[in-house]
Amino acid sequence: MSKIMNKNIDHxxxxxxxxxxxxxxxxxxxxxxxxxxxxxxxxxxxKMYFDTxxxxxxxxxxxxxxxxxxxxxxxxxxxxxxxxxKNRT
Amino acid sequence: xxxxxxxxxxxxxxxxxxxQLVKIHQSRVYxxxxxxxxxxxxxxxxxxxxxxxxxxxxHHFRGGSKLSxxxxxxxxxxxxxxxxxxxxxxxxxxxxxxxxxxxxxxxxVTPLESLLNxxxxxxxxxxxQKLPDKDRAVIVLRDIEGLDxxxxxxxxxxSLPAMKSKLxxxxxxxxxxxxxxxxxx
Numbered sequence: 001m002s003k004i005m006n007k008n009i010d011h012x013x014x015x016x017x018x019x020x021x022x023x024x025x026x027x028x029x030x031x032x033x034x035x036x037x038x039x040x041x042x043x044x045x046x047k048m049y050f051d052t053x054x055x056x057x058x059x060x061x062x063x064x065x066x067x068x069x070x071x072x073x074x075x076x077x078x079x080x081x082x083x084x085x086k087n088r089t
Numbered sequence: 090x091x092x093x094x095x096x097x098x099x100x101x102x103x104x105x106x107x108x109q110l111v112k113i114h115q116s117r118v119y120x121x122x123x124x125x126x127x128x129x130x131x132x133x134x135x136x137x138x139x140x141x142x143x144x145x146x147x148h149h150f151r152g153g154s155k156l157s158x159x160x161x162x163x164x165x166x167x168x169x170x171x172x173x174x175x176x177x178x179x180x181x182x183x184x185x186x187x188x189x190x191x192x193x194x195x196x197x198v199t200p201l202e203s204l205l206n207x208x209x210x211x212x213x214x215x216x217x218q219k220l221p222d223k224d225r226a227v228i229v230l231r232d233i234e235g236l237d238x239x240x241x242x243x244x245x246x247x248s249l250p251a252m253k254s255k256l257x258x259x260x261x262x263x264x265x266x267x268x269x270x271x272x273x274x
Contacts, residue, residue, distance in 0.1 A: 021253075021261075049264075053260060053261070053264045056267050056271065059267070059271075060209075060213050060233055063209075065117060065119075066116070066124075068116060068119050069133060072119070072133050073115065076115065079137045080141065083141050084104070
């Protein structure tokens with residue numbers, strides 16, 4: 001895997017990399033989708049490239065939200081309360 | 090309770106409804122700020138600035154856009170302003186990001202998931218901080234928070250093609266740098 005990851009994708013394939021991103025987002029037209037799928041079936045380098053791109057995006061899409069630091073909610077409500085009291089005066 | 094109802098009640102001066110809206114959105118606002126800024130204390134500042142801005146502009150908010158989109162826009166703008174100011178002062182926020190990530194409590198379920206999650210999160214945050222500010226914002230809003238491309242372009246003041254180009258470039262950067270993790274796990 002690392003061999004392919006570190007390898008420079010040749011010019012022909014490099015032009016396809018933005019199409020991979022659109023493909024992941026379901027933003028490619030049907031005809032282009034078919035062409036890309038054919039290419040992926042024929043080109044192991046691009047297939048590996050696409051699989052790792054997909055895995056990366058899937059993994060960071062699955063990240064949970066960051067928990068608030070301890071006491072942050074309390075401090076937030078205190079700040080809002082202060083803004084309200086300033087607003088009243 | 091429905092968010093639109095809460096918003097209307099908050100606009101009519103109901104503090105409890107406003108606080109309810111804060112509770113609903115605070116974690117996502119904080120997450121966006123933390124991933125853009127990389128430091129817990131600055132992200133908390135942005136969290137406060139964002140909800141104070143909402144409070145002050147509550148009566149102007151007509152609900153034409155979703156409240157979450159409005160909050161993301163405010164949080165992103167405040168974060169990018171902070172980054173610009175710290176760059177002008179000559180600070181490099183990159184070195185702060187890792188220690189900030191390490192401070193975070195782990196919320197994953199099993200020990201293995203927990204390890205993978207925290208390891209991956211740390212690695213992702215490390216590489217996110219290496220991206221140019223707006224590129225990072227594109228990834229955070231589009232891929233991590235799941236906004237659609239048009240919303241992200243609007244929030245960041247970019248054309249749709251410019252947003253897409255940043256998205257492709259940043260995904261490729263992350264793919265390249267996170268591949269080692271994918272291979273090991």
